[in-house]
Amino acid sequence: NAGVTQTPKFQVLKTGQSMTLQCAQDMNHEYMSWYRQDPGMGLRLIHYSVGAGITDQGEVPNGYNVSRSTTEDFPLRLLSAAPSQTSVYFCASSSMPGAWGGQFFGPGTRLTVL
């Protein structure tokens, strides 16, 4: 099993550009989440999904969209990139709700917005 995969690993955007961060898991997990990690701020939840077709907002959802058309994939869309979105983005999946099931994290996408 590949676990949780994320692409790209690095990305540089200009302010106002849009892009999609890809996330896929091959463990048949129902629960998937997107986090951003910033120095001094820890990991903050952006959006999460409890199954195909079901998503909800986390702590910092503004400027991001998600959809979950399949169990395997959970892409994160930046609609109009801003310098404040410079961060490291992690996708995670679990077989149980976040409070109970350990999260499997991908390797991250390092995004810089100029």
Added chain:
Amino acid sequence: TQLLEQSPQFLSIQEGENLTVYCNSSSVFSSLQWYRQEPGEGPVLLVTVVTGGEVKKLKRLTFQFGDARKDSSLHITAAQPGDTGLYLCAGGEGGSNYKLTFGKGTLLTVNP
């Protein structure tokens, strides 16, 4: 939103020393998880504790969940350079079992 405070923020020790890091909150959590993150990688789950007073051991690592389920500690015995990393605690939020709240982490450096 519930908050998790981790201490110390930074810890630098010599190989062979013992250490304890803490994860505290004023709120009750349904569970506490501990992760270790190495530079350039995603966090990796070490343990989940769900019962107040629970103690779990993973080789030289001992995890404890407070009786009131508001705090947790991680004790490492005879630290090794391979233990170097960012240790994160994460708690399940009250009122929602789908979300995790992460602390800001303790950055541990074990010098040979």
